Amino acid sequence: MAEKIYITSDNKAAIKCPSCGKTKVMDATKYTEMKTAVKGNIKCPCGHAFSFILERRKFYRKSTRLSGRYKVIAPPSRKTIGTMIVNDISKSGIQIKPAIQADLEKGDKLLLEFKLDDKHQTPISIEAVVMTSFSGSVGLRFCSNDVSDPNIKAIGFYLF
Numbered sequence: 478m479a480e481k482i483y484i485t486s487d488n489k490a491a492i493k494c495p496s497c498g499k500t501k502v503m504d505a506t507k508y509t510e511m512k513t514a515v516k517g518n519i520k521c522p523c524g525h526a527f528s529f530i531l532e533r534r535k536f537y538r539k540s541t542r543l544s545g546r547y548k549v550i551a552p553p554s555r556k557t558i559g560t561m562i563v564n565d566i567s568k569s570g571i572q573i574k575p576a577i578q579a580d581l582e583k584g585d586k587l588l589l590e591f592k593l594d595d596k597h598q599t600p601i602s603i604e605a606v607v608m609t610s611f612s613g614s615v616g617l618r619f620c621s622n623d624v625s626d627p628n629i630k631a632i633g634f635y636l637f
Contacts, residue, residue, distance in 0.1 A: 479528035496525035538567040539636050545591025570618040581607050581615050593635045603628040
């Protein structure tokens with residue numbers, strides 16, 4: 478399985494050999510604007526060859542299958558509500574799949590409600606803005622990224 482490597486804020490990527498632990502830091506500037514992850518292979522001086530995926534996303538994304546509800550809260554003329562499955566979640570956003578094909582558009586503001594599958598079944602109620610829609614799924618960015626927000630804090634603990 479390929480090792481996921483994240484690009485840091487200074488456009489560097491640290492590739493660590495899973496065999497010996499030796500780390501190589503590379504300049505990843507040319508990969509930051511790519512739409513997809515970059516796959517590669519590398520051979521460490523210790524002789525171990527391995528695959529890696531250079532992830533352009535800023536934050537780790539956790540795959541899930543959480544049930545929940547959504548409601549369009551802006552623009553106010555739209556009153557769409559429905560059920561959803563949370564496909565994945567990160568520190569800054571979420572990908573959902575509405576149970577029924579929904580007419581959600583880029584810029585719509587939604588209120589999302591679901592429970593994490595942690596030991597406390599932590600309830601989350603958070604606002605997010607539609608960024609993209611594809612193949613029946615919707616990508617949203619959280620309106621708040623304030624770590625004092627209890628929802629953001631709970632999601633942060635859930636991810637790690």
